[in-house]
Amino acid sequence: MKNLIDQSGLVAESDYLSLSDTLAVDKDYLIDRVVGARHKLHRRAIKAVTLLDMHIPLKLWQQYARRQQLTDGELLEILLFLNSIGGLEISRTKRGSINNLITQFQRLVKGLPRVTRARRLPTTIINTNRAVLLAMQPLLIAAFITVGLAFGTKMDVALTIYELCIFLITLWVSTILHEQTHSMVISQKTKNKVILQKGMRLGILHPSLPHKTEFASAFSGPLIGAISSIVFCGLLSILFDDKTLLDAGFLVACFQFVSLLPFYGDGQTIWYKHKRSVHNVT
Amino acid sequence: MSDSMVIADSKVGYKLNESAIVVVGLGWLFAIGSMALVGWILCGWRGTKQISIDWWHAKATVYCR
Numbered sequence: 034m035k036n037l038i039d040q041s042g043l044v045a046e047s048d049y050l051s052l053s054d055t056l057a058v059d060k061d062y063l064i065d066r067v068v069g070a071r072h073k074l075h076r077r078a079i080k081a082v083t084l085l086d087m088h089i090p091l092k093l094w095q096q097y098a099r100r101q102q103l104t105d106g107e108l109l110e111i112l113l114f115l116n117s118i119g120g121l122e123i124s125r126t127k128r129g130s131i132n133n134l135i136t137q138f139q140r141l142v143k144g145l146p147r148v149t150r151a152r153r154l155p156t157t158i159i160n161t162n163r164a165v166l167l168a169m170q171p172l173l174i175a176a177f178i179t180v181g182l183a184f185g186t187k188m189d190v191a192l193t194i195y196e197l198c199i200f201l202i203t204l205w206v207s208t209i210l211h212e213q214t215h216s217m218v219i220s221q222k223t224k225n226k227v228i229l230q231k232g233m234r235l236g237i238l239h240p241s242l243p244h245k246t247e248f249a250s251a252f253s254g255p256l257i258g259a260i261s262s263i264v265f266c267g268l269l270s271i272l273f274d275d276k277t278l279l280d281a282g283f284l285v286a287c288f289q290f291v292s293l294l295p296f297y298g299d300g301q302t303i304w305y306k307h308k309r310s311v312h313n314v315t
Numbered sequence: 316m317s318d319s320m321v322i323a324d325s326k327v328g329y330k331l332n333e334s335a336i337v338v339v340g341l342g343w344l345f346a347i348g349s350m351a352l353v354g355w356i357l358c359g360w361r362g363t364k365q366i367s368i369d370w371w372h373a374k375a376t377v378y379c380r
Contacts, residue, residue, distance in 0.1 A: 063321065070327035078320040107320050114321045118329050168337050175344040182351035187362025187380060193351075197344075204340050211336070233338055234331035258336070284343070292335040299333070 041109055042140050043116060043148040044091055045133050049124035050112075051088040053153050055227060056120045058083045065118065067227055067238050077103055078111055085115075088124070119153030119229045119238070151231035153238070156216040158209070164230035165208045169201070171233060176201060199269065199278055203262050203285045211258030211289060212237065218250040244306045251302040255293050259286035350375060 044050065052058075055067045061079055063072040074082060081098045089097075098108050115121035125133065140147050152167070154160035176197045183193040212228060215237045219226050226239040242250075266282025269275075295304040354363035358379035367376045 065324075065327070068327045068329070070324040072324050073322040075318070075320045082321075103320075110320045114323070168334075169340075172337065172341050172344060175341055175348060179344055179348040179351060182348055182355060186351055186355035186358060188351065188354065188365075197347075200340075200343075204336065208336055212333070229329070229331055231331055233334050233341070235333040235337075236329075236331040238329065285340075288336050288339045288343075291339050292333065294335070298335050 041112060041148055042137060042145070043112060043150060044123060045125065045129050045136065046091065047126055047129040047132075048091045049088055050085055050091055050094060051122045051124070052082070052085040052115070053120045053122055055153065056115075056118075058086070063120075065120070067225055067240065069240050070118075072114075077101060078107070081108065081111060082115075085121075113148065116148065116151050119151040119227075119231065121151070123150065149232040151229065153227045153229050156213075156226050156228050156237065158213060161209050161212050161216070161228055164228050164235055165205060165212065167230050168233050168235050169205060169208075172201060172204070196281070199266070199281050200285070203266055203281050204288070206265055207258040207262035207285050207289060208235075210261045211254045211292075214257040215250050215254040218246065218253055222246050247302060248306045251299040251306070252293075255289045255299055258289035258292075262286045262289065353377065354379075 055065065057064045057066065058074070058079065061074050061076060063074055063082060064070070065072070080101060081094070081103055084094060084097060095105075095108060112121060137147055152164065154164055179197065180190060180193055184190045212235060216226060216228070219237060219239050219242065222242050223240055226237055229236045229238045237250075262285035263279070263282040266278050266280075266285075270278035270282075292298045293300040293303070295301055350366050350368065351363070353375070354366050354377045357363075357377050362380040363377060364380045365378045367378070369375070
């Protein structure tokens with residue numbers, strides 16, 4: 034047991050594991066109903082993956098797998114793959130969560146590789162909010178450290194907290210609207226979508242869509258995110274009679290537009306679709 | 316068949332593309348935190364009164380107490 038935990042940093046002794054509702058085992062394939070993927074399973078992995086559909090304690094799953102002559106390394110491979118596609122659901126007690134945090138910190142200190150847990154959630158506003166908050170966790174830690182530094186250097190801590198709160202809330206609200214806009218545009222063509230969150234990264238997983246829909250989704254998300262941040266901060270600046278709040282809105286709007294750059298994210302999707310449509314024409 | 320337990324479907328990609336906003340936000344916070352740290356180093360025990368940043372000219376002015 035300890036070997037698997039030590040290796041992954043993903044699961045802990047008291048965890049319950051299950052397969053996401055959007056995945057299913059069909060003979061020797063793992064079907065992802067959202068994107069229409071068929072991942073080929075090794076014959077020895079089929080039963081082990083099928084068992085995950087039953088919300089099974091990790092210990093029991095490992096015991097069963099050992100009877101099937103699966104090694105810890107092979108079990109780890111299965112878990113890591115499922116986690117990479119957001120298909121592994123881990124249920125953990127509060128105590129388990131604390132223990133896991135301690136384990137993660139120990140691994141960080143020892144310089145051991147850590148596996149970031151991925152989550153696949155239905156695209157409701159509540160789940161989008163949850164995914165965005167999870168992605169923003171490093172920002173909350175950085176904000177806390179910044180407040181500590183401001184306190185240490187005898188700066189105006191209240192002002193620092195106030196400005197950071199405005200910045201973080203604006204970022205939070207605009208990112209939720211950004212993701213929900215993607216989701217709403219995609220909904221025009223398919224209801225089969227989920228939000229995937231892994232560390233600071235987010236994405237809407239969906240089947241292949243027409244170029245126009247992909248283009249519209251990729252463009253509208255950052256646009257709505259930028260507009261919402263300016264409007265939100267504009268309203269706050271009127272409410273609190275503080276024009277500097279509008280600066281925060283413009284700042285976050287710039288961050289939203291960064292995602293339109295062609296190197297990654299929405300910008301990459303737009304660029305890729307544009308290239309594809311140009312090649313189709315020529 | 317290879318020894319891999321799972322062979323991913325190569326026709327499908329699982330891209331998690333949306334990280335720019337959060338990462339840039341984190342970068343921004345690092346910059347602000349770094350300014351506070353610089354203020355701490357420069358002003359020492361006296362403490363920092365204010366840090367004025369001119370983004371256009373990439374210039375920061377630290378006012379100590």
